Structures are given as C-alpha cells and as structure tokens.
Amino acid sequence: MRSATLCLTAVVFLAMPALGTPPDHAEWEQTFADEFDGDSVNSDVWASQHSIRGGEKPEGRWPENNxxxxxxxxxxxxxxxPPREGKEWSTAHIWTKEFMQKYGYFEARMRYGRYLNNAFWLWRPGGNPRPHFEIDINEGHTPRQVAMTFHFYTYEEGQPRGDLWSTSRTWDAPVDLDEDFHIYGCEWNEKLIIWYFDGKPVRVLENPNAHAPADIRLSTVIMTHQLAKDGADITGLDGVSMDTDWVRAYRKVKDLREPTLPEAERFELPRIVEQDRQVDLTGERTELMTEDFEGAQAGLLPDGWQVGDREPTVEADTASDGKPLLAEENQALRLGPGDYVFRLFEGPVTGRVEIELNAYNPPGRSEGLLLVTLGDFDQSDAEGVKTSYYTGDIGPYIHWYYRGFLSYYTETDKWTHFARRTRGTWDHFRFVLDVSQGVFDCYAGDSGAEFIGGGVFRHRQKAARGIGLRHRGSKGTVYVDNVTVRRID
Ligand SMILES: [Ca+2]
Ligand SMILES: [Ca+2]
Incomplete structure (x- = not known):
C-alpha cells in the first residue's frame, strides 16, 4: 500500500523534449513526486537516518538536518x-519509506554542496529476497564531477555479508555544480541503465543484474579526503547543504522510438564457467612429494622448500581470528601477503598430476592462495626465482580469488571462475591436472571426492617441474598443510 501522498494522479507525458521531463523516446506515467513544497519533510513519505556513521567518519546523520x-x-x-554521540559533524540521509519501483525513469533537480558527496540513488536493500544492488544516479563532488555507479552484492552461502562488485564512471560537467540547480536522471529498464545530466545521456550500462524494486535516496557525506587534498578547513562546511528542488519517478508506458545513446558499457558480474570433468582419474599413482610441515622448526621451512619471495614460514596452526584448527598441535605453512614458496620435483613430469592440499583462505576482500605448477626457470637468477610462479613455461595457475571464487588464469579470458567455496575455514582440495593437455579438474570436501569444477588453460606446459604457493592478496594470512603431489600413469 502506498500512502495517500504517493497516489498521485497519473500524468501521461507525451514526447516533450524539455528539461524536467522524462526522455522523449518513450511515453511515461508519473508514479512518484515530491516537490518539497511543504513546511517540512513529509515523514509519511520519507524515512531519515538517525545514527552516526561508523569508524573514522566525522559525522552523524540526523533527521533535523533535512x-x-x-x-x-x-x-x-x-x-x-558539543559532539553528538561522539561525532563533531552531521549530515543527512533520507529514503522513501514505502515507495519502491523496478525500472522507470528517476530524476531530481539538485544543487551540490561543496566538499560533500551529493548523492541521489536507488537502493535495493540486502536481506531477502535478493538481489541486493544500488544504482547511484549521482554521487557528485564539487566543483564539477558527476559520478555514476552501479553496485551489486553477491552472497557466499551462509554468509550474512555480501561481497560488493561495482562499476563506476565519472563525467565532468561544463559548469560548477554548486552554482545552480541541474537535473540528474536515470532511466532503468530490463536491458539498460542510462544516466542523464540535464536531459543528456552521459553513461549507458547494459543492465548487469538489477531486476527488482528499489527505493529512492538522497544523502550527503563529508568528503574528508577531498578536504585534505585541497588543504581546505572542515569548519567551512558548517551550514553547507545539498539542495533538492524536487524528486520524480515514472514508469514507462510504451516505447515510442529507438533512443540515440552513447555506446553501452558491459559490466560482467562474476559467474562460474561450468566445465565437465576432463581428466581421467584411473591409473597408478607415484608420489612425487608429500609434506605435512611437522618436520620444520617453526619459523623456518622444511627441507626441499625454497623461498620464492618475501618470508614464507611454517608456524603452529593456531585458532585465531575465528579460524578453526586443522588439527591439535599441528604446524602449517604460513603465507602473508606476497609470500611465495616453491618446491621442485626430482625431475620434470609430463601428463597427469594430482595435487592434494588443505588450504585456509582468510575471509574478506583480499585475494588468497595461488597454486601453480612451475615450468623451467633459471634458478641462478634471483629475479627469475622471485617471479617463477608466472614466468617461463608455467602450467595451471589456480587461484583463490577474492570473494569466495576459485579461478584459473588464461591469457585470453584472464581470471575465469570455476567454483565457489566459503573462505575463513580450512578446506580440502584435490586437483587433477593434465599439464600437457592444459586442463584440470578440481575435487573438494573431506574425502576430496566431490567434483566442483575445472578449467581449460589454452596453453600446454612441456613439463611440470614443481609447485609454487603464493599469497596473491594484500591482507590476511593464508595457511597450507598436507600437500601431496602424485604422478598418474
Ligand atoms: Ca520544489
Ligand atoms: Ca601439518
């Protein structure tokens, strides 16, 4: 049920190429409008944030700032x-209480406040039912920047927090945007998201996955880094405002003609590329190496392992940061960001190779473990050793990509996701590779029997000469234990 204030008379706009009307390539019906003509913000229509912003952010957001x-x-x-709830500054944030709409044309006539993030946006909240996304019609910054962004959240199974994927584009207006009012618009349909400035399309994006109703929001943020960059004093912000003359929304009645638009951009949300099993599992196994990291003195590496880069070490497997123990009184390989360790086989191996290991990848947005079979590289060249995980005739290049995806690299498709696994826990993997065919299958789970995906590398390795393990991310700690490599004949 919409509140009475939202039950506006349906006004059909025929093609009229004027400012403050929807694009004239379609016929539209108005579904929402607030002209802000009353004495105060209509609390039947708008909800307001009534809380501080977290962390180091300088402000709270309070209803009376609207x-x-x-x-x-x-x-x-x-x-x-005095500071309110610990914050010396305050800004504002309102959103439509009941009004939500899927697709349409949304516009606001606004004037920026300097050193603010001037935001007019559509929000599809998290929780169920999903999807969870955000269309930033504008998160503009003075003096002239218009910032148009699409955010989408994916969820790992059982994880309450979504992983954010974004595509952003900025466009500079020909005039200072805190001088006067301008119209910021967004047309959103099944196929496209089109951003408009004063009736002119400035960005077109193929709609990646936004197919559910969203609410309308108006908010500001103090741009502390912009202040710092300009050496400007925050005290000048007292009383500065983002001003909105009106907000309107429309639903499309019908298309009238093909619009003339800039070329549409594509934004690929992460997706799994499915692959059938490719590597025959039958055959006799010959162990090439096995390592449980128990023989190493803590802080050092066991025999046979070499430092590729930085400071990979072996340490006690302690339950920290919520990480469960793999086993009591266990040691594991510890890789901090950038740490790289490798171990060579006694001789080169062609054909099928099986790699089993336990891996722990930290939760969060950092990338995780990279597992690679090494090709030939010059061991006397320190720089060559450091980069041996990607130089020379490398083989499968398998990576615990950030946000729960397992990926492999090909020069044509870059990182290709082949499976998803929950991070922040020990997991058991078994990779079966055919290095000369350039294919692999991945099995996971306690028994290592569950097929979860695989890939085609598009290049073939002459021979695998060893394995490399590297933390490719910038945060957190990766642990590896119980590594076994076998040849399959
Ligand atoms: Ca007005
Ligand atoms: Ca161990």
Whole structure:
C-alpha cells in the first residue's frame, strides 16, 4: 500500500523534449513526486537516518538536518558542538519509506554542496529476497564531477555479508555544480541503465543484474579526503547543504522510438564457467612429494622448500581470528601477503598430476592462495626465482580469488571462475591436472571426492617441474598443510 501522498494522479507525458521531463523516446506515467513544497519533510513519505556513521567518519546523520526552505529540500551539514554521540559533524540521509519501483525513469533537480558527496540513488536493500544492488544516479563532488555507479552484492552461502562488485564512471560537467540547480536522471529498464545530466545521456550500462524494486535516496557525506587534498578547513562546511528542488519517478508506458545513446558499457558480474570433468582419474599413482610441515622448526621451512619471495614460514596452526584448527598441535605453512614458496620435483613430469592440499583462505576482500605448477626457470637468477610462479613455461595457475571464487588464469579470458567455496575455514582440495593437455579438474570436501569444477588453460606446459604457493592478496594470512603431489600413469 502506498500512502495517500504517493497516489498521485497519473500524468501521461507525451514526447516533450524539455528539461524536467522524462526522455522523449518513450511515453511515461508519473508514479512518484515530491516537490518539497511543504513546511517540512513529509515523514509519511520519507524515512531519515538517525545514527552516526561508523569508524573514522566525522559525522552523524540526523533527521533535523533535512529542512525545507522556499520549496527546496536542504540537507544541511552542521558542526555539532558539543559532539553528538561522539561525532563533531552531521549530515543527512533520507529514503522513501514505502515507495519502491523496478525500472522507470528517476530524476531530481539538485544543487551540490561543496566538499560533500551529493548523492541521489536507488537502493535495493540486502536481506531477502535478493538481489541486493544500488544504482547511484549521482554521487557528485564539487566543483564539477558527476559520478555514476552501479553496485551489486553477491552472497557466499551462509554468509550474512555480501561481497560488493561495482562499476563506476565519472563525467565532468561544463559548469560548477554548486552554482545552480541541474537535473540528474536515470532511466532503468530490463536491458539498460542510462544516466542523464540535464536531459543528456552521459553513461549507458547494459543492465548487469538489477531486476527488482528499489527505493529512492538522497544523502550527503563529508568528503574528508577531498578536504585534505585541497588543504581546505572542515569548519567551512558548517551550514553547507545539498539542495533538492524536487524528486520524480515514472514508469514507462510504451516505447515510442529507438533512443540515440552513447555506446553501452558491459559490466560482467562474476559467474562460474561450468566445465565437465576432463581428466581421467584411473591409473597408478607415484608420489612425487608429500609434506605435512611437522618436520620444520617453526619459523623456518622444511627441507626441499625454497623461498620464492618475501618470508614464507611454517608456524603452529593456531585458532585465531575465528579460524578453526586443522588439527591439535599441528604446524602449517604460513603465507602473508606476497609470500611465495616453491618446491621442485626430482625431475620434470609430463601428463597427469594430482595435487592434494588443505588450504585456509582468510575471509574478506583480499585475494588468497595461488597454486601453480612451475615450468623451467633459471634458478641462478634471483629475479627469475622471485617471479617463477608466472614466468617461463608455467602450467595451471589456480587461484583463490577474492570473494569466495576459485579461478584459473588464461591469457585470453584472464581470471575465469570455476567454483565457489566459503573462505575463513580450512578446506580440502584435490586437483587433477593434465599439464600437457592444459586442463584440470578440481575435487573438494573431506574425502576430496566431490567434483566442483575445472578449467581449460589454452596453453600446454612441456613439463611440470614443481609447485609454487603464493599469497596473491594484500591482507590476511593464508595457511597450507598436507600437500601431496602424485604422478598418474
Ligand atoms: Ca520544489
Ligand atoms: Ca601439518
């Protein structure tokens, strides 16, 4: 049920190429409007944030910062003296309480506040039912920047927090945007998301996955890094506001003609490329190496392992940061960001190879473990050793990509996702590779029997000469244990 204020008379706009009307390539029906003509923000229509922003952010966002003056919503930045709930500043954030719409045309006539993130956006909240996404019609910054972004959240099974994927584009207006009002619009349909500035399309994106109703939001943020960059004093922000003359939304009745638009960009959301099993599992196994890291003195590496880069070490497998123990009184290989370790086989191996290991990849947005079979490289060249995980005749290049994806690399397709696994826990993997065919299958689970995906490398390795393990991310710790490599004949 929409509140009475939202049940506006349906107004059908025929093609009229004027500012403040929807694009004239379609016929539209108005579904929402607030002209901000009252004495105060209509609390039947808008909800307001009533809380501080987290972390080091300087502000809270309070309802009273939303003020209507002369038919304009002013979202005022204030100095809070004394500080309110620990924050010396405040800004504002409102959203439509009940109004949500899938697709349509959304526009607002706005004037920027300097050193603010001037945001007019559509939000599809998290929780169920999904999807969870955000269309930033504009997160503009003074003096002239228009910033148009699409965010999409994917969820690992059982994880309450989504992983964020974004595509952003900025466009500079020919005038200072805190000088006067301009119209920021967005047309959103099944196929496209089109951003408009004063009626002119400035960005077109193929709709990646936004097919559910979203609400309308107006908010500001103090741009502390922009202040710092300009050496500007935050005290100048007291009283600065983002001003909105009106917000309107429309639903498309019908298309009238093909619009003339800039070329549409594509944004690939991560997806799994399915692959059938490719490597025959039958055959006699010959062990090439096995390692449980128990024979190493903590802080050192066991015999046979070499430092590729930085400081890979062996350490006690302790339950920390919520990480479960793989086993009591166990040692494991520890890889900090950039750490790289490798171990060579006694001789080169062609054909099929089986690699089993336990791996722990930290949760979060950092990338994780890279597993590679090494080709030939010059061991007397320190630089060559450091980069041996990707130089020379390398083989399968398998990576615990950030955000729960397992990926492999090909020069044509770059990182290709072949499976998803939950991070932040020990997991058991078994890779079966055919290095001369350039294919692999991956099995996982306690018994290593569950086929979860595989890939085609598009290049073939003459021979595998060893394995490399590297933490490819920038944060967290990767652990590896119980590594066994076998040849299959
Ligand atoms: Ca107005
Ligand atoms: Ca161990």
């Amino acid at each position: 003020v209507i003056e002369d038919g304009v919503l002013r979202q005022i930045t204030k100095r809070e003296d």
